[in-house]
Amino acid sequence: MKKVSFAEFGGPGVLHLVDAEEPHAGPGQIRVAVRAAGVNPVDWRIREGQKLGAHPIELPSGVGLDAAGVVDEVGEGVEDVEVGDLVFGEGAxxxxxxxxxxAWARMPEGLTFEEAAGYPSVVETALRIIREVGVRRGQTLLVSGASGGVGSAVLQIARDRGIRVIGTAGAANQDYLRSLGALATTYGEGWVERVRRLGRVDAALDLAGTGVIRELIDLAGSPERVVSIADLGAPELGVRFSGVAGSMSEALATAADLISRGKLHIPVEKSYTLAEAAEAHIDTQAGHTRGRRVIVI
Incomplete structure (x- = not known):
């Protein structure tokens, strides 16, 4: 089979499309014929050699955690799916x-493989950081870098829970944030005052890692009210860096429920082939994403 692999840590150029032996499902696992794979920031961080504590790997290594596809092998002890079922989930x-x-769940009706591949990690991350930052119904959550996959999920999950959201993004994504129920403003010079004019902030999330931790602490009132998934230096300022995933099975079940109820939709901004994996990483690292990027097989 064809897979994307890297034999050394480094930039996008270390990614290569290679011939490899097919993997097989062990106990409690399933194998899928992949139709689409989600592209996440954690993918390029691992490729660069970051986050090795959370995701220890041996080189050469494959790439990617999220996928949607057709079940074609069921491991011992698995009883909730059969060969031929359409699923989305997390693996390696x-x-x-x-x-x-x-971890997997059946794909909600009407969802394409491309769309489904974009949900697992971002929904798990969104649910986790909303919980960790401690924001509650009736409060206001500030989301810095709100237009990407995790931001899109956070905005919609928060809205479903009765949480008011202020989101920052580039000028081109202001209407997109508003369509997801957020109060929107641009980042850049004067952004703190623009946020203040939109109202009090009870908690804040840093999704972009653009060096705004001090400002988020000031707006939220305390380091304990801020969580980052993108700034590795956040703990130096007393802010939690959230990098260890919780229950993916629970996140997938929540995602399927929200999608089925019409409460969650994350658009696919761009699709790539396996041979274009390096390009996908370059685009993802550049940011400014609206929704998700996926690789289609």
Missing amino acids: STYAEFAVLS
Whole structure:
């Protein structure tokens, strides 16, 4: 089979499309014929050699955690899906024609493979950081870098929970944030005052890692009211860096419920082939994404 692999840490150029042996499902796992794989910031961080504590790997290594596809192998003890079922979930080395998943859910009706591949990690992350930052119904959450996949999920999950959201993004994504129910403003010079004019902030999330932790602490009133998933230096200022995933199975079940109820939709901004994985990483690292980027097999 074809898969994307890298034999050394580094920039996008270390990614190569190679021939590899097909993986097989072990106990409690399933194998899918991958139809689409989600592209996440954690993918390029791992490729660069970051986050090795949370995602220890051995080189050469495959790439990718999220996938949507057709079940074609069921491991021992798995009883909730059968060969031929359409699923989305999380596994390892998902930039490939076949991948083994360790957590999955049936794809909600009407969802395409491309769309489904964009949900697992971002929904788990969104649910986790909303919980960790401690924001409650009736309060206001500030989301810095709100237009990407995690931001799109946070805005919609918060709205479903009765949480008011202020989101920052580039000028081109202001209407997009408003369509998701957020009060929107641009980042850049004067952004703190623009946020203040929109109202009091009870908690804040840093999704972009653009060096705004001090400002978020000031707006939220305390480091304990700020969580980052993008600034590795955040703990130096007393802010939690959230990088260890919670229950993916619970997140997938929540995602399927929200999608089925029409409360969650994350658009696919751009699709790539396996051979274009390096381009996908370059675009993802550049930011300014509206929704998700996926690799289609």
